[in-house]
Amino acid sequence: MAQDAVKYKMIVMGGSAGSLDAILKIVPVLPVRSSTSFLIVIHRKNEPDSLLTELLSARTIMPVKEVEDKEPILPNHLYVAPPDYHLLMENQHWFSLDSSEKIHYSRPSIDVTFESVAETFGPACVGILLSGANADGAEGLKKIKGRKGLTVVQDPATADVQYMPQAAIDLFAVDKVLAPGAIAGLIGTLIG
Amino acid sequence: MRTEPIIVKDEDLDVLLNMLFEKYGYDFTNYAKASLKRRVNRLMVIDRLPSFAELLYKIKGEPDYLPHVVEQITVNVTEMFRDPLTFKTIREKVLPILATHPFIRVWHAGCASGEEVYSMAILLEEAGLLHKSLLYATDLNPSVIENIQKGIFPLSQMKQFSENYILSGGKKQFSDYYTAKYDWAKFDDKLKTKMIAATHNLVSDRSFNEFQIIFCRNVLIYFDKVLQDKVLNLFDESLEKLGFLVLGAKENIRFSKMAKNYLPIGRNEKIWRKML
Numbered sequence: 254m255a256q257d258a259v260k261y262k263m264i265v266m267g268g269s270a271g272s273l274d275a276i277l278k279i280v281p282v283l284p285v286r287s288s289t290s291f292l293i294v295i296h297r298k299n300e301p302d303s304l305l306t307e308l309l310s311a312r313t314i315m316p317v318k319e320v321e322d323k324e325p326i327l328p329n330h331l332y333v334a335p336p337d338y339h340l341l342m343e344n345q346h347w348f349s350l351d352s353s354e355k356i357h358y359s360r361p362s363i364d365v366t367f368e369s370v371a372e373t374f375g376p377a378c379v380g381i382l383l384s385g386a387n388a389d390g391a392e393g394l395k396k397i398k399g400r401k402g403l404t405v406v407q408d409p410a411t412a413d414v415q416y417m418p419q420a421a422i423d424l425f426a427v428d429k430v431l432a433p434g435a436i437a438g439l440i441g442t443l444i445g
Numbered sequence: 446m447r448t449e450p451i452i453v454k455d456e457d458l459d460v461l462l463n464m465l466f467e468k469y470g471y472d473f474t475n476y477a478k479a480s481l482k483r484r485v486n487r488l489m490v491i492d493r494l495p496s497f498a499e500l501l502y503k504i505k506g507e508p509d510y511l512p513h514v515v516e517q518i519t520v521n522v523t524e525m526f527r528d529p530l531t532f533k534t535i536r537e538k539v540l541p542i543l544a545t546h547p548f549i550r551v552w553h554a555g556c557a558s559g560e561e562v563y564s565m566a567i568l569l570e571e572a573g574l575l576h577k578s579l580l581y582a583t584d585l586n587p588s589v590i591e592n593i594q595k596g597i598f599p600l601s602q603m604k605q606f607s608e609n610y611i612l613s614g615g616k617k618q619f620s621d622y623y624t625a626k627y628d629w630a631k632f633d634d635k636l637k638t639k640m641i642a643a644t645h646n647l648v649s650d651r652s653f654n655e656f657q658i659i660f661c662r663n664v665l666i667y668f669d670k671v672l673q674d675k676v677l678n679l680f681d682e683s684l685e686k687l688g689f690l691v692l693g694a695k696e697n698i699r700f701s702k703m704a705k706n707y708l709p710i711g712r713n714e715k716i717w718r719k720m721l
Contacts, residue, residue: 299528321695322666323673335695338666341479350666350695351480353520369479 261289261403261444262328262345263378265370267363267393269296269385271413275433276383280331281312282437284445288328291315292340294366296359296385299337306333324348334361341365342373357389367393376401379443381436383407385417395425403443405429405436453485457497461485464501469511471585472648473518475672484518491517516586520667521557524605525564525598527662528694529612532564534714536614539689540572543657549578552656552683554647555664556582559593560606564613565660566636567622571615575639581654583645593642596632598623603630647676652683659684662715663693670700677701681719690717 266276272295283291297305309331310317317331318324324332326346334340338350339361356362363382367390370378380397382390384407398404404427409415411432421427431439458481465471473481485500494500503510526532543549549569553562562582569575582593598606607619623630645653647664659680665673680690681703690698690707692715698704707717 321697322693323670323700338695341477341483343477343479343669349477349479351483351520352522352663352666352693353480353483354522365483 261377261379263290263292263326263370263374264381264440264444265292265294265366265378266381266383267294267367267385267390268383268407269359269363269387269389269414269417271384271386272407272417274384274413275407275411275436277308277312278433279437279440280309282441283313283315283331284441285313285315286329287444289444290326290328291331292334292366292370293331294334294340294361294363296361296363296389297336309333320348320350322348322350334366336361339365341369345373357387359387359389363390364393368396371396371400371402374400374402378402379405379440381405381407382418382421383433384412384414386414387416388420390417391420391424394421394427398425398428403428405431405439407436408432452489453482453497455482458482458485461497461501461504464504465514468505469508470649471515471646475648475669475675476667477669480520480667481518484520488514488517512586512588516588519586520663521584521586521589523557523560523663524602524609525560526606526609526613526615527561527564529609531691531694531714531716532568532609532613534711534716535565535691536568536572538710539658539716540568540574542687544572544574546657547577549574549658550654550656551578551580552654552659553580553582554645554659554661554680556584556589556593556642556660557586558589558598559596559642560598561660561662562593562640562642563596563598563632563636564610566640567610567615568613569639570636571617575636578639580640581656582640582642585644585646585648587644590642590644593640594637596634596637597629598632600625600628600630647679648672652679654683655685656683656688657685658689658691660691662691663696665696666693674701677703681706684719686719686721688719690719691715692717 315331319333380394406418406421406427409419569578610619623632706721710716
């Protein structure tokens with residue numbers, strides 16, 4: 254168990270349409286005071302004063318931050334990808350942003366961040382793909398698996414929009430397919 | 446569009462950057478690596494290059510290929526009135542101050558295809574200030590500079606630009622500013638009478654004038670902290686006292702030594718005023 258406790262340094266969740274429900278089920282039960290960093294990438298409109306960070310802050314005592322350029326990656330923090338930028342990691346200590354072309358009509362793209370997480374954290378990361386209406390995230394999640402990270406997909410039967418999780422299931426053998434409650438429980442056992 | 450597999454390794458990237466610098470004088474060594482790697486990867490996919498060695502060979506042997514490489518590995522994505530509330534703040538809080546100057550010099554550093562320069566020209570025109578302004582638009586890519594002089598942008602983007610314009614506090618019909626022809630929108634020549642477009646490399650080139658306002662939006666994100674600091678100092682040297690610096694929505698000057706002399710304007714906008 255002690256070995257498990259330090260194993261996962263980064264847990265990243267991606268989703269689109271319908272994923273907020275799942276996120277709001279998972280975030281309140283995330284272990285706090287862990288040595289893990291959490292990151293959420295969801296498709297959303299580029300609107301000022303986004304409520305997402307406030308919404309999440311009300312549900313965990315972990316500090317919640319929308320990432321700015323060159324933000325340090327700290328343990329026991331919940332980070333949110335800002336709208337209209339792709340979110341990357343320079344290494345295990347720094348985020349960086351990129352405003353290049355949209356991928357899957359999306360910026361942030363889940364694929365881009367998952368790929369960067371896979372590159373940077375390898376076996377020390379968990380990728381979780383939630384409800385959504387396009388295929389963004391499936392390729393990136395496959396890269397996390399390729400780098401020996403743990404891959405989790407929301408059970409399409411529990412997703413508001415099945416397309417995104419189903420795309421990952423169709424693409425490769427994901428490690429776990431779970432309902433949001435069970436995803437929360439899994440995270441607890443992985444790093445609790 | 447699917448994402449490409451990761452091919453480019455750190456060592457490969459270093460070799461490429463050394464060659465671009467030693468052979469052609471383009472210094473990308475202090476660019477943020479994560480994004481740069483994606484760009485090189487993308488270049489190889491677009492140009493269907495089977496290996497990294499092939500890319501190096503082509504760059505070395507074909508000098509004509511270089512501008513394309515530089516254009517592809519830098520990011521040139523921009524839009525008009527991007528982050529409209531920033532432009533609204535400029536309209537309401539910055540322009541009334543600039544209006545008191547006899548002459549207004551604006552620098553758009555790393556302006557890419559120039560959408561932002563045209564946005565600012567529209568703001569100045571609507572405030573009755575364009576006649577006494579000069580807008581310097583610079584970028585390291587020569588090809589994108591050409592586009593500024595043409596003033597032609599894809600018609601497909603006009604819906605988005607028009608929405609941004611309205612959110613920025615624009616009161617006119619946005620379509621009054623351009624003529625549509627086929628798939629293109631050509632902007633009113635009046636807007637470009639006060640524009641000067643030139644190549645300028647923020648990494649290697651010096652300050653060339655003093656400005657009342659400098660825009661550098663979503664350029665610093667591609668630099669590491671060392672280079673960010675250097676470029677922010679370049680802006681500091683190029684900005685008049687009480688001048689304004691405008692950065693991208695998620696960029697910040699807080700890590701820089703020059704930050705102590707600047708005060709933010711507004712609550713959420715990335716606009717600072719040079720106090721000392």
